[in-house]
Amino acid sequence: MIVAMSVITISLSVFMHMEKSAELRKNTFIVLNNADDLLSELVDAETGQRGYLLTDNETFLKPYLAVRDSISSNLGKLRQISLSSAANKHLDALRPLIDAKLAYLARNIELYSSGDIATALANVRGGQDKRLMDSIRSEMKSFVLVEQGALAQHDAQFQGELRILFIFIVIASLLILLFSLSFVYLIYRETDQRLKNLVHLETKHLLDIQEKTNNELQLINTALQISEEKFAVTLSSIGDAVMATDAEGRVTFLNAVAEKLTGWMQAKASGRPSDEIFNIINEETRQPSASPIREVLSHGTAKNLANHTILIARGGGECAIADSCAPILNREGRVFGAVLVFRDVTERKAVEDGLEKTRKELEITKISEDADREYAESIINTVREPLIVLDQDLRVVTASRSFYEVFKVNTKETVGQLIYDLGNKQWNIPKLRELLETILPQKTTFDNYEVEHDFTAIGRRIMLLDARQIQRVLGKERIILLAIEDITERKKAEEATKEAMESKSKFTSMVSHELRSPLTVIMESINLVLEGLVGSVTDEQKDILDTAKSNIDRLGRLINNVLDFQKMEAGKMELDIKEYDINKIVLETSREMNFLAEEKDMSFTVNADDSIPMTKFDKDKIIQVLTNLLSNAVKFTEKGNISITTKNETDVMHVMVEDTGLGIQATDIPKLFQTFEQLGGGLGKKRGGTGLGLAISKEIIQAHKGNIWAESQPGKGSILHFTLPIK
Amino acid sequence: MAKKILVVDDEPDVLKILLLRLNKTGYETIGARDGREALEMARQIIPDLIILDFHMPDMNGDEVARILKEDKDLKHIPILLISATVTSVAQRAEECGADGYIAKPFQPKELISAVKKMLEQSESVNLKKEMDHGSKDSSSR
Numbered sequence: 001m002i003v004a005m006s007v008i009t010i011s012l013s014v015f016m017h018m019e020k021s022a023e024l025r026k027n028t029f030i031v032l033n034n035a036d037d038l039l040s041e042l043v044d045a046e047t048g049q050r051g052y053l054l055t056d057n058e059t060f061l062k063p064y065l066a067v068r069d070s071i072s073s074n075l076g077k078l079r080q081i082s083l084s085s086a087a088n089k090h091l092d093a094l095r096p097l098i099d100a101k102l103a104y105l106a107r108n109i110e111l112y113s114s115g116d117i118a119t120a121l122a123n124v125r126g127g128q129d130k131r132l133m134d135s136i137r138s139e140m141k142s143f144v145l146v147e148q149g150a151l152a153q154h155d156a157q158f159q160g161e162l163r164i165l166f167i168f169i170v171i172a173s174l175l176i177l178l179f180s181l182s183f184v185y186l187i188y189r190e191t192d193q194r195l196k197n198l199v200h201l202e203t204k205h206l207l208d209i210q211e212k213t214n215n216e217l218q219l220i221n222t223a224l225q226i227s228e229e230k231f232a233v234t235l236s237s238i239g240d241a242v243m244a245t246d247a248e249g250r251v252t253f254l255n256a257v258a259e260k261l262t263g264w265m266q267a268k269a270s271g272r273p274s275d276e277i278f279n280i281i282n283e284e285t286r287q288p289s290a291s292p293i294r295e296v297l298s299h300g301t302a303k304n305l306a307n308h309t310i311l312i313a314r315g316g317g318e319c320a321i322a323d324s325c326a327p328i329l330n331r332e333g334r335v336f337g338a339v340l341v342f343r344d345v346t347e348r349k350a351v352e353d354g355l356e357k358t359r360k361e362l363e364i365t366k367i368s369e370d371a372d373r374e375y376a377e378s379i380i381n382t383v384r385e386p387l388i389v390l391d392q393d394l395r396v397v398t399a400s401r402s403f404y405e406v407f408k409v410n411t412k413e414t415v416g417q418l419i420y421d422l423g424n425k426q427w428n429i430p431k432l433r434e435l436l437e438t439i440l441p442q443k444t445t446f447d448n449y450e451v452e453h454d455f456t457a458i459g460r461r462i463m464l465l466d467a468r469q470i471q472r473v474l475g476k477e478r479i480i481l482l483a484i485e486d487i488t489e490r491k492k493a494e495e496a497t498k499e500a501m502e503s504k505s506k507f508t509s510m511v512s513h514e515l516r517s518p519l520t521v522i523m524e525s526i527n528l529v530l531e532g533l534v535g536s537v538t539d540e541q542k543d544i545l546d547t548a549k550s551n552i553d554r555l556g557r558l559i560n561n562v563l564d565f566q567k568m569e570a571g572k573m574e575l576d577i578k579e580y581d582i583n584k585i586v587l588e589t590s591r592e593m594n595f596l597a598e599e600k601d602m603s604f605t606v607n608a609d610d611s612i613p614m615t616k617f618d619k620d621k622i623i624q625v626l627t628n629l630l631s632n633a634v635k636f637t638e639k640g641n642i643s644i645t646t647k648n649e650t651d652v653m654h655v656m657v658e659d660t661g662l663g664i665q666a667t668d669i670p671k672l673f674q675t676f677e678q679l680g681g682g683l684g685k686k687r688g689g690t691g692l693g694l695a696i697s698k699e700i701i702q703a704h705k706g707n708i709w710a711e712s713q714p715g716k717g718s719i720l721h722f723t724l725p726i727k
Numbered sequence: 728m729a730k731k732i733l734v735v736d737d738e739p740d741v742l743k744i745l746l747l748r749l750n751k752t753g754y755e756t757i758g759a760r761d762g763r764e765a766l767e768m769a770r771q772i773i774p775d776l777i778i779l780d781f782h783m784p785d786m787n788g789d790e791v792a793r794i795l796k797e798d799k800d801l802k803h804i805p806i807l808l809i810s811a812t813v814t815s816v817a818q819r820a821e822e823c824g825a826d827g828y829i830a831k832p833f834q835p836k837e838l839i840s841a842v843k844k845m846l847e848q849s850e851s852v853n854l855k856k857e858m859d860h861g862s863k864d865s866s867s868r
Contacts, residue, residue: 513782516811516831517738524744527835533751556832 011172014165021158027081028151032144034078039140041067041074042101046133049105053112053120061109068102087150090143097139101132241321243340244328245274249293252337261321261344263314278340283308283320292325296338302326311342320345383483390480394419394436397479406486408457419482429453435467440480444469450487462488505566512563519559523552561692564624568699575618575703582615582622582653582724583608586644589626596634597642604630605643612648615726621700622724625708628693629657629720637661637717652706652723659719664712672710673698697722729755730846731772735765735791736780736809745778745838752839762786766794769801776846781810781819789823796824803853805845809833 044063051060075098079091104123111120123129241258245251251274254266262269262277269277280289292303304324311321323342327335377398380387386403390396396414404410409423419436420428431451439446449465466483526549528534530542537545567573583606590604597603626644633642640660647654664672673694701708701722712718732754736742739760746756757772759765761783769777777795781788788808795801808825810816820828827845829837 513811517741520832521738521740521744523832524748524835528744528747528751531835534747552832559832 010168011165014161014168018158018161018165021154021161024154025151025158028147028154031078031081031087031147032151034074034081035140035144035147038071038074038078039137041071042098042133042136045105046101046129049109050124052109053117053124056112064105064109068106071098071102087143087146090139090146094136094139094143097132097136101129101136104129104132240341240343243274243278243342245293245297245338245340247297247336249274249291249297249338251277258342261311261313261319261342263317274338274340277314278342279312280309280321281312283310286310292323293338293340296325296327297335300327300329300333300335386484386486388419388482388484390419390436390482392478392480394480396422403484406458406484407455423455423457426455426457432465435465436480440467440469460488461486462491505569508562508566512559515555515559519552519556523549523556526552558692561696564696565692565699568696568703573621573699573703575621577616577618579614579616580619580622582612582617582655583610583646585619585622586626586646586655589623590630590644593627593630593634596631600634600638602634602637602640602642605641607643607645609646609648609653612646612653613726615653615724617704617724618700621703625697625700625722626655626657628697629722632693632720633657633659633661633718640717648726649723650726652725654721654723657720658717660717663714663716663718664710665714666712669710669712673708729753730775731755731757732776732778732842733757733759733765733769733772733774734778735759735762735783735788736778737761737783738780741780748835748838749842752842754842762788762791765791769795769804770798773801774804775849776805776807776842778807778809778842779825781808781816789819789825792823792825803849805849807841807845 041063045067046064048060048063052058052064075091075095079088108120108123108129111117111123239257241261242253242255243251243258243262244253250271251264251269252271254262254264254269254277259265259269262279264272264277274293275291278291278293280291281287282289289309296303302325309321309323310318312318321342322345323340325338325340328337328339330336380389380398380400381402383400384402385400386406387400388396388403389398396417396419399411399414404414407423414422420433429451431449435446435449435451439449445468447466449467450462451465452460452462454460464485464487466485468481470479470481526545529537530545530549586608587606590606594604630642630644637659638661642657642659645656645658647656698708701724704724706722706724708720708722710718710720732749734742734745734749734756735758736745737760742758742760746758749756757768757774759768762785765777765779768774779788779791783791788810792806792808795804795806805826806824808816808820808823808828809831810819810828811831816828816830819825826848827841829841
């Protein structure tokens with residue numbers, strides 16, 4: 001494209017250049033022409049003047065008059081179109097000469113017309129005008145020479161340009177040719193590559209097919225080989241003698257038994273006529289019998305030989321044989337060989353002996369089978385669970401003693417019966433049918449299948465069935481073992497327990513609620529008296545009432561704890577989970593509990609870790625835990641300090657309540673969180689504990705998926721820890 | 728003028744000590760033994776606070792509370808529900824529209840502070856209402 005564009009551009013510019021040169025040439029020609037015309041006009045004018053002088057005919061003056069009028073403009077024109085300055089110099093030189101010539105001509109004409117003919121003629125003869133004319137000619141010639149030089153130059157230029165154009169066209173043509181050639185070459189290469197690819201693909205495809213075919217062939221060969229091997233093994237391992245021949249009755253194959261009976265080895269016999277190898281005579285007449293092979297080959301049908309035939313072996317030995325012969329047919333049904341199968345019937349007796357032996361062996365086996373059965377049955381009977389064995393038609397093979405005992409059936413009406421028919425078709429239970437007919441065929445083992453059924457003899461029973469399907473080693477027979485557990489009693493007991501638990505919890509709940517009202521009344525009454533609202537109280541009275549009051553408080557807490565704990569035991573603890581700041585809650589709780597500590601002249605110190613984020617928990621429950629831990633700490637500490645520390649441990653927040661109290665023996669620590677467990681010989685009771693606080697706390701913390709534990713040194717104090725997950 | 732408190736409890740002993748405690752604290756008290764009597768007296772005297780026991784024969788505390796809260800003349804009276812059922816008392820109080828609750832057994836301090844708080848609240852609510860009402864009246868004029 002670029003090449004084409006540049007070719008066109010350059011050609012155009014060269015053409016324009018050439019046009020300019022041509023124009024210049026044309027111009028020069030015109031100049032030369034005009035110069036020529038000018039000169040001849042001048043000559044004509046002079047000749048005319050002479051003619052006028054000689055003839056006095058004024059018509060001769062015409063050329064002179066024309067020149068006189070036009071010469072100036074013609075000279076101007078010539079000067080205008082002549083471009084070279086050298087030429088113009090000549091033209092400038094010409095003008096005065098021409099003017100002088102014309103002036104001279106005019107004077108002569110005037111002299112003549114005025115009658116001074118002699119002077120005019122003398123002037124003509126004087127040769128002045130000739131000299132003028134020669135000067136004009138010579139100037140004109142110079143001018144023409146200059147112009148001709150310019151013309152030659154322009155010609156040369158034009159020629160040069162033509163050459164350049166030619167060379168350029170040649171080069172451009174060569175370039176285009178080259179380009180075309182390379183383009184053609186590229187297309188050729190592309191096509192060639194494509195063709196090659198196609199050929200490659202096609203070849204590959206063909207190779208693939210060939211390889212596939214090869215593989216298939218190999219497979220077929222392998223199969224064929226295997227089949228041949230199998231065939232050879234079969235032939236050599238069967239008890240009968242086998243002999244094969246080709247269509248002409250020549251031996252092609254002898255198996256081991258045939259070799260033994262005929263006395264010929266396959267290698268030797270191969271290719272010999274079959275009659276030679278299979279030499280038979282009639283048992284009674286001892287005359288040679290007709291070979292069945294010939295007959296089979298000619299008729300193409302199978303033939304059984306009469307029994308009374310004796311085969312004479314190569315070594316002369318004889319044996320009675322029974323045989324049969326069949327043709328080998330090809331696909332078109334043409335006979336291309338025969339196969340002869342024969343056996344030594346003299347061995348029949350030995351076989352019969354063998355049979356007898358086998359029978360005896362079988363009897364022994366049967367005895368051992370019976371022993372096995374007895375063994376199995378004794379196992380079945382030892383099992384306390386009712387056990388029943390079924391065959392694959394779901395008929396009872398055997399049942400354990402306990403089965404008969406539990407289900408009140410006897411052996412006679414059980415063994416051999418269809419399971420559903422047992423006990424007057426009592427066992428026709430839909431769920432049992434489902435287990436035996438639907439589930440077991442898919443799963444050979446199925447346990448804890450619950451069936452409930454109302455039996456006439458023994459009443460409503462709930463049973464758990466374990467079923468096993470066992471494939472017998474021999475044959476396709478399957479047997480099914482069905483273990484039956486009577487769980488009726490157990491179920492009853494479980495239900496009773498559940499009911500008892502429920503009624504117990506109901507009872508506890510009711511009692512606890514009922515206790516609350518009188519408790520409130522007693523407490524309030526004491527309070528009213530103690531506060532002196534109903535009259536003044538003596539110090540002694542006050543002391544007694546205080547004792548009553550603290551015990552009532554304890555009773556109230558106990559009731560609350562019992563209720564809480566019972567709810568937890570029943571798994572009814574509902575958590576009201578929201579996001580809280582544990583430090584705030586610790587501070588609030590310690591502040592509210594402070595009166596307890598103050599009673600013993602102690603105080604709570606809180607070390608809060610501010611980096612603990614807002615955490616999700618049940619505020620009231622955690623306050624309950626904190627209250628328990630703080631009141632315990634106060635309870636078991638006589639003097640010192642109780643500190644509460646919180647710590648951010650990334651995944652969990654950790655709260656510790658540390659006291660300087662009695663401490664706990666290491667062995668007692670695990671008991672700490674158990675129900676109604678109070679340590680220190682009832683010290684806790686003395687101090688107003690319920691024995692439920694820590695157990696409840698543990699339940700609460702565990703419900704939050706946290707941990708609670710204690711560490712302690714007797715005499716030095718204890719630390720109770722709990723953690724809550726931070727999410 | 729002392730605030731009037733209506734106390735409703737079917738158990739005479741509980742009623743007695745409640746009345747005594749409130750009386751000694753400086754409130755004017757009226758007792759009722761069951762729901763029907765409570766409703767009757769409430770309409771009659773329009774108390775400043777009603778303390779209701781939850782468990783009562785014939786008509787439970789929450790039923791009484793519901794009726795009170797549906798009565799346009801009585802619904803402004805705050806109700807304090809008392810129950811021995813610790814767990815669900817909060818939920819029950821909310822369901823029947825009671826303004827507060829307290830669980831048995833309770834400390835006198837608890838009762839008195841609850842009563843005080845509720846009375847103050849209702850007073851400020853009523854005051855605000857009156858003021859709103861007053862400002863509305865003045866603006867309409």
